[in-house]
Amino acid sequence: MLQRRLSTAISTILLFTSTSLAADQILLDDGSLLKGSIKQISDGKVIMDTAFASEVTVDFSRVTQISTDQKHLIELDSNDRVVGQLTVNEQGQHQLTGTAFGTVDIDPKRINTLWETDAVQPQNAQLEQQYQQEIEQIKTAQAQEKAKLEETYTAEVQQLRAEREALLDPWSGSLAFGVQGASGNTDRMAVTGRGELHRETANERLGMYLEINYAKENDEQTENEKLAGIKLERDISENYFARGSADFEIDDFEELDLRAITTASLGRFFIREPDLIFKGFAGVGYRFESYSDGTNEKDPTAVFGYETNYNLNSRLSLFHDLTYYPSFSSPGQNYLLVTNVGAEMPITNDEAWKLRASLRSQYNSQPALDAETTDTNYRLNLVYDWD
Known part of the structure; x- marks a missing residue:
């Protein structure tokens, strides 16, 4: 009997471990489990690519458990940054593995920002997007101003030509x-x-x-x-x-x-x-x-x-x-x-x-x-x- 329970527990652990390695996953406060690829955590939102609904965004405050299948860049509420993989141990404690300091315990509530190691920090990406939008707005304004100047120039040239024609026979x-x-x-x-x-x-x-x-x-x-x-x-x-x-x-x-x-x-x-x-x-x-x-x-x-x-x-x-x-x-x-x-x-x-x-x-x-x-x-x- 004990052997059967031990076998079941080991199977459950192996199943959970294999599942966590297969994809990132988050467990919500209503018991929902989302699997896919976490793109980022920023401004209190988690953005995840899923197979069933493409990109999904949820409030990070609703997340009770979170794990990743590969290392991410993480910025804590202390502004410290660390590179590691989020896991959950048998006791349900969140840990960061593969860091420069080995495996360390972590409270998910302290996570301020998370993003992929080969991606731009979300805040920087947002600033870049705003910058690009401002550039596009400036380009649009410049194009409109140029068109207006060209229209004014054309009208003035036509007027000057008319005046010149009138002056040809003064x-x-x-x-x-x-x-x-x-x-x-x-x-x-x-x-x-x-x-x-x-x-x-x-x-x-x-x-x-x-x-x-x-x-x-x-x-x-x-x-x-x-x-x-x-x-x-x-x-x-x-x-x-x-x-x-x-x-x-x-x-x-x-x-x-x-x-x-x-x-x-x-x-x-x-x-x-x-x-x-x-x-x-x-x-x-x-x-x-x-x-x-x-x-x-x-x-x-x-x-x-x-x-x-x-x-x-x-x-x-x-x-x-x-x-x-x-x-x-x-x-x-x-x-x-x-x-x-x-x-x-x-x-x-x-x-x-x-x-x-x-x-x-x-x-x-x-x-x-x-x-x-x-x-x-x-x-x-x-x-x-x-x-």
């Missing part, structure tokens, strides 16, 4: 003309014409004009005036520009054979928007006047002025400018003041044809002997614009 101009007539008690005929030519680039503006005004009433001339001028502006910075101009005038009824004014000035944009431009300028110049009675006037002069253009809406634009020329010799007594104000309105869908109403007033503090100090002209002209 010239534009206009022709304005008007005719007025009457017959009967009074025979009257008046003709006015003005041509303008402009060249505008990114930082330079050139403008030229020629204007002729002629009127006749009852076979007598009542107006014979010719105006011409040129103006060049070149930007120094975003708001400041250098300005040079020359204006010429001939007026029979002012007994003016020629008035020529040349100036050089510094200007500033106070408002520079697509629908509103307001700029001022100040500088020095030279004024020459020759009259029909043979007298001439030559004076260095200062120049002060402003110009504004306002697109009130798509159908109406307003303009106004004023220029003041005081003589250096007697600025309070000898000066010339010129102002223009008006409005334009397109009358065709392509906006090539417009109607322009304008008023030009010129005040000369020292006019010719029989001339008025103020000369004012009202105009209503048909205008043709081209770009």
Whole structure:
């Protein structure tokens, strides 16, 4: 009888030993026995590869017994590390075998981390995974930023190309003309014409004009005036520009054979928007006047002025400018003041044809002997614009 019990016990021990050598195994608190290959213990979890369910994860706190069929790296709660094989002896005591210190007893609750000898420590593997995820996130963000930059670059290049194409032909101009007539008690005929030519680039503006005004009433001339001028502006910075101009005038009824004014000035944009431009300028110049009675006037002069253009809406634009020329010799007594104000309105869908109403007033503090100090002209002209 004793021999039979001893044989049974030995068989049980041999069976348990052979089973433990065949695979890692863990016994849970509900009596469940899991066999397979323990991959790691980390963060209070046991991860085991099993034949019936592939990878299984259970709480390490539920494990009552654990054994391995080969050595593992083990980190204890004291941060000490040891290499050995976990076994359970006949008394149910956990032991580490094959360590550098031989066989030692161990409490499984002290195991903080366990991993295979040829694997990376789970914490390091987790950090590596987080690192790789961060790298992938950075790469994704960089790719998105690159795509956004490429999109912005493409849009800017297209805009620059459009602006460049517009600058390939920077010239534009206009022709304005008007005719007025009457017959009967009074025979009257008046003709006015003005041509303008402009060249505008990114930082330079050139403008030229020629204007002729002629009127006749009852076979007598009542107006014979010719105006011409040129103006060049070149930007120094975003708001400041250098300005040079020359204006010429001939007026029979002012007994003016020629008035020529040349100036050089510094200007500033106070408002520079697509629908509103307001700029001022100040500088020095030279004024020459020759009259029909043979007298001439030559004076260095200062120049002060402003110009504004306002697109009130798509159908109406307003303009106004004023220029003041005081003589250096007697600025309070000898000066010339010129102002223009008006409005334009397109009358065709392509906006090539417009109607322009304008008023030009010129005040000369020292006019010719029989001339008025103020000369004012009202105009209503048909205008043709081209770009």
